[in-house]
Amino acid sequence: MNVKPAAADGSVARPAAQDSPRSTHRWFALGILALAEFLVVLDASIVNIALPEVGTQLGMDTVALAWVITAYVLPFGGLLLLGGRLADRYGHRRLFLLGVLGFVAASMLAGLSVSSGMLLAARALQGASAALLAPAALALVTQLFPSAADRTKALSLWGAVAGIGSAAGVLLGGVLTAAIGWQAVFFVNVPVGVVVLALIPALVTRDRASTPSRLDYPGAATITGALVAMVGALSAVEQVGFAHPITIGLGAAAIVLALAFVLIERRSSNPLVPLSVFRNRNLASGNLAMLLVGGAMVALFFALSVYMQAVLHYDALAAGLTQLPLAGALVIVAGVTPGIVRRIGLKATLMGSLFVLAGGLVWLAASPSDADFVVDILGPSILIGIGLGAAFVTATQLAVDDVDGGEAGLAGGLINTSQQIGGALGLAILASVATARTGALEATGAASADALTGGFSWLFLGAAGFALLGSIAALRARTTR
Known part of the structure; x- marks a missing residue:
């Protein structure tokens, strides 16, 4: 990517070139950065x-409980692009540490919550802090590993972390809630965050001073508002439906x-998101693929959790344990993906992984409604894990690999935004499809378990369609190895 923001005086603002490595222990630093990303x-x-359990103790009904999720997703998805640009301007390490500090403080407040208002405010602070640390962390990874071979390996780990975090959430949530209580799902972030805060300053050097560019405040305000409104609308679909005035x-x-943002960016001398970045075919293809993969993945894990408990009658812990084969396949494949990329190229690997993911979803x-885990679910779970592992690695690498250091934060913000918005979009669309199918089957007299299974079947097929659309998006990418 060759487009760079202009400073107030017309000069180009970009970080000064590093004449020494950002870290002498970069693989260890990568592990600590990935740990923070895992929490997010x-x-x-x-x-x-x-x-x-949260609803019982804090007196929250179903609608209020949905906002425990929404209060995190709204600021996270809405502030990611701004967070990436702030990191480019004020320093990636500085913004990363600020984000981790806010995330730790918010997690502590969430665990100590004695009312629904306190919990929702803490969740919003968690989301805003995540929007600072996530793009800054990915930018640091690209700077720690400038060579193509090492960067591929590093982004393989990064992609695996993104997939494992979603799969592990169900497992860890069940274990911690059953063993300690709901507060533990928030308190677990605190010691991990403290370790990150203690080690990163010793492992990663400070960003070199650069001429600061004037921040595009109108662009930041409009794109943040557009993303928050979009995520809010998608969340409202799940709660009140498409035709409700709030959704509309x-x-x-x-x-x-969004239209106002496009007009502002076209006229700005220092745009928040230079629209020319999307001429980079790999960045555009990687983000579109991640949007669709995120949509398929979030809907998948939501449906699996409900299917295991409401249809197959697994308890919370058992439902979480069923995710282990999927997560294990994801980790293994993420580790071997760099070798596959070297042999057949990034574009071919991404397309192949999305076909594998679609096949696993169709099988699932x-x-x-009386499925046996080993006979009916284990096989497709492993296939899905293989597809997700390779897809996350290659889509992320495609989106950030050909980006200048001065726009690394922007690229990190874009790929994280694609994943979050895709997840909200996919869940809203596919959950609505599943609900409509379940209602239609119940109207014909089908048993509750059979009706739910029929709805989830359509959801899994829809997620497979998302994966196939992602493979079409990857066609536009340049073939790279």
Whole structure:
């Protein structure tokens, strides 16, 4: 990517070149950065199984409990692009540490919550802090590993972390809630965050001073508002439906603000997101693929959790343990993906992984209401893990690999935004499809378990469609190895 923001005086603002490595222990530093990213992804799903206990203790009904999830996703998805640009301007390490500090403080407040208002405020602070640390962390990874071979290995680990965090959320949420209580799903972040805060300053050097560019405040305000309105509209679909005035109003606001953002960016001398970045075919293809993979993945884990408990009658802990084969396959494949990329190229690996993911989802859609885990679910779970592991690695690498250091934060913000918005979009669409199918089957007199299974079957098929659309998006990418 060759487009760089202009400073107030017309000069180009970009970080000064590093004449020494950002870290002499870069693989250790990568592990600590990945640990922080793991917490960010984990917190989007770990609270799901704890919600019934939260509702009982804090007196929250079903609608209020849905906001425990939404209060995290709204600021996270809405502030990611701004967070990436702030990291580019003020320093990636500085913004990363600030984000981790806020995340730890918010997690402590969430665990100590004695009212629904306190919990929701803490969750919003968690989301805003995650929007600071996530793009800054990915930017640091790309700077720690400038060579193509090492960066591929590093991004393989990064992609695996993103997938494992979502899968592990269900497992850890069940274990911690059953053993300690719902507060533990928040308190677990605190010691891990403290370790990150203690080690990163010793492992990663400070960003070199650079000429600061003027921040595009109108662009930041409109894109943040558009993303928040979009995520809010998608969350409202799940709670009140497509035709509700809240959904329609938020959707219209998102469209108007997005159009205003495009106009502002075209006229700005120092845009928040230079629209020319999307001429980079790999960045555009990687983000579109991640949008669709995120949509398929979030809907998948939501449906699996409900299917295991409501249809197959597994308890919370057992439902979590069923995710282990999927997570294990994801980890193994993420480790071997760099070798595959070297042999057949990044584009071919991404497309192949999405076909594998789609195949696993179609297989899972055939599971009956009395499914046996080993016979009906284990096989497709492993196939899905293989597809997700390779897809996350290659989509992330495609989106950030050809980006200048001065725009690394922006690229990190874009790929994280794609994943979050895709997840909200996929869950809203596919959950609505599943609900409609379940209602239609119940109207014909089908048993509750059979009706739920039929709805989830359509959801899994829809997720497979998302994966196939992602493979089409990857066609536009340049072939790289």
